[in-house]
Amino acid sequence: MRSPGLGRVCLVAAGALGDPALLPWVLDRLDVAPLARLAGEALSRITGAPIEGALRGAPAPGFDAGPSDDPRDTSVKMDPDTQLPWPHGANARALWAAHRGRFASGVRHVDGRPLDEGALDRVLRLGGQRRRAGAAFERAARAPGRPLFDVAARVERQRAALGASP
Known part of the structure; x- marks a missing residue:
């Protein structure tokens, strides 16, 4: 740090x-x-x-997040945090x-809850895409051999994989 x-x-x-x-x-x-x-x-x-x-x-104030419309500006890097x-x-x-x-302190948390399977499943059900991807990786790391939860799958498949009703 x-x-x-x-x-x-x-x-x-x-x-x-x-x-x-x-x-x-x-x-x-x-x-x-x-x-x-x-x-x-x-x-x-x-x-x-x-x-x-x-x-x-x-x-x-005054923060310039990314490329400008100025053709002389050599910086073309997009702002990674724009969303x-x-x-x-x-x-x-x-x-x-x-x-x-x-x-x-010393206890891992996710979305305000101590990190456990239930908290990860909750993020997979309700979280935004970035958080859901992180929860999928965390869930797979906690259980070697478990396949990575496919956060890009159709919603019906994701709900079925989580045991959620449609």
């Missing part, structure tokens, strides 16, 4: 690991424009609090201060 240039990787790892002990570091990244949206996603993955309503903020909402840092910190007692 101290290595320059690895902030993005560390935020993705923090969200995947799900340990609330990492949230003070994650919350500090909410004020770093290029990392803010990814930090919001990590916060949301651990706590289950969606970045909407009071937790949704405005884009960072992620901007978090409101102060409100996110207040939420964490109010609810941190619900979360045990």
Whole structure:
């Protein structure tokens, strides 16, 4: 986490690991424009609090997310976080201060729940595509030999695989 240039990787790892002990570091990244949206996603993955309503903020002032229409601009790299909402840092910190007692450090969490099969199945049923893909990998890693849950399959097949009614 101290290595320059690895902030993005560390935020993705923090969200995947799900340990609330990492949230003070994650919350500090909410004020770093290029990392803010990814930090919001990590916060949301651990706590289950969606970045909407009071937790949704405005884009960072002056932040240039990607290629411009200027033909002289040599940067053509697309913003990897374009689909992620901007978090409101102060409100996110207040939420964490109010609810941190619900979360045990050293215990992995996913969407606000201790990480177990039930929590992973819940993410597979209700989560967005990025979270569902992460839950599928986590589920397969927890049971060697179990095939990877196909989050790209038709919804009827996914529901059947989860034992859910249509």
